[in-house]
Amino acid sequence: MLLSVDGLCKTYASFPNPPVQVLHDVSFGLDAGQALGLVGESGSGKSTIAKCLMALTRPEQGSITYDGTDVVRARGADLLRFRRDVQMVFQDPYGSLNPRMTVEELVGEGLLVHRLEPTPAARRDRVAEILRTVGLNPDDRGRYPRSFSGGQRQRIAIARALAVQPRILVCDEPVAALDVSVQAQVINLLQDMQRQFGLAILFIAHDLAVVRHLCERIVVLHKGRVVEQGTRAEIFGSPREAYTRALLDAVPVPDPAVGRARRRQLQHQS
């Protein structure tokens, strides 16, 4: 197991109200090269898990073990290696890229920070190569993020994360802000990266239809607790928990007959 999360607990202070515990004993594992879906409704704690993973916040209990080292307590070289090996892509392709940096600077930043390509020429080549990999034109490297569409910006964010050759990509709702017509471009790209480079992906989403296509394994989170986890076939074929079924049922199906039948059923219940 490449990454293992064990017994994670996280409480946020919310003065003057009493503190709220948003993660309760969360455990799951991610294998090398695997795409794992982390699903749950808004507020269930998905982003908090991502923040703990990225060491952006500290859980008060539990451990996160990456390739043998405990990340929560890691320092120095171990921490640096982790910071390179685990990269993140955020939900908002508008807010997560510095608008004053060119595509080349954005994508090349990690190479500089981790001293991966010593010369400017080598960095340039590497950036061009990555841009091509994610389906962007290397000639656009001098442009600023705002002149790209939402889908393209998310490609820039993915290129930026991939530049340092990570082993794990944590994606927090990477397509939630995109039109359905282009979200598939991003999902397909992630799938290609997983297959081509053996990249492991932790894919956070509330839309299970997207998760079904990308992830071999799924963890269902409800109010900060893992209520069910299993393979794609298990979760979509025979979900055990009522909560998982409710999440599955809420996904709209692009078929008028199915949609109407479902509405009638809901009306019947209420």
Next chain:
Amino acid sequence: MHMDRTFQGSPTPGPNATTLARAVGLTVDMPVQLGASSVRIVDGVDFAIGVGERVALVGESGSGKSVTARALMRLDRAARVSGRVEFAGRDLLALSEREMTQVRGGDIAMVFQDPMSFLDPLMTIGDQVAETLRIRGVGKADARRRALAVLDELRVDRAAERLDAYPHEFSGGMRQRVVLAMALVGEPRLLIADEPTTALDVRVQDQVLDLLDDVSARRGLAVLFITHDLGVVAGFAERVMVMYSGRIVEDGSVDSVFARPRHPYTRGLIKAVPRIDQDLDRLYAIPGAPPPPFARPTGCAFHPRCDAAFAPCLRDVPAVLPVEGGRAACHLHASQGA
């Protein structure tokens, strides 16, 4: 050289519906930031909405859905709106600003794309819902009573207590209900809902759709539902209009549009919805991105992304022609005489 794209005859609502609202040759030009020139955002759109009819307006980001909706209500002061907008037989573009104020929040109400920024954080829920009525001269006690009734209708638990709560005390889904209540309290005949569920998670989205479905059926309320996701409207709308780069490219009953989309763009939008009930090795994506309005391609604006494009598509804007179950603007159908 410019082909006649006017709809053959006047636009009609779906079968068995009496026309409530109608746009004919609706065109919206927006001033460009600098200089006196303007950009055509909506380019001669025709459509009708029947009494109590639920119509979806679907298209990618930037296609002009919100600008169209706002033009119906004359909300953008800077916009130059031309063509005709009729509501219950009246020409809205000819009304005075004062008469228009009566229409907004009266006969036509709108729920905006970003409900959070629409709510006043310093005003109680009850006051905000009642305000629509107060502006129109309804007394305080009466307005409050009606606000409560609408919140109840929208299944807000303990609505009476919550009249005095503030927006920050509500979850996203609850806030969306409050915004809906503000729109519905004036008993409109047409509700324009601009991406009311896009920011919500799937379960809350489902609940809001269910509520809208319920209210519309009970009140005989017509709904123009705007979204970029065709999946969302399949179970809700009776009719779907598809917009691309400021033009309507297809319009038909949900059943015929989903079963037999005529425009390649519509086909792409349907295929792009990831399905929870199917295993696919690869998701379908429409290649490329929609053009900005100032760089609208010649001919059919979709042609650079279309795998079925042929010579006329690059040259002529396709006319909106009747097809079985609706109408479509695609040269493939024009040449086949379909």
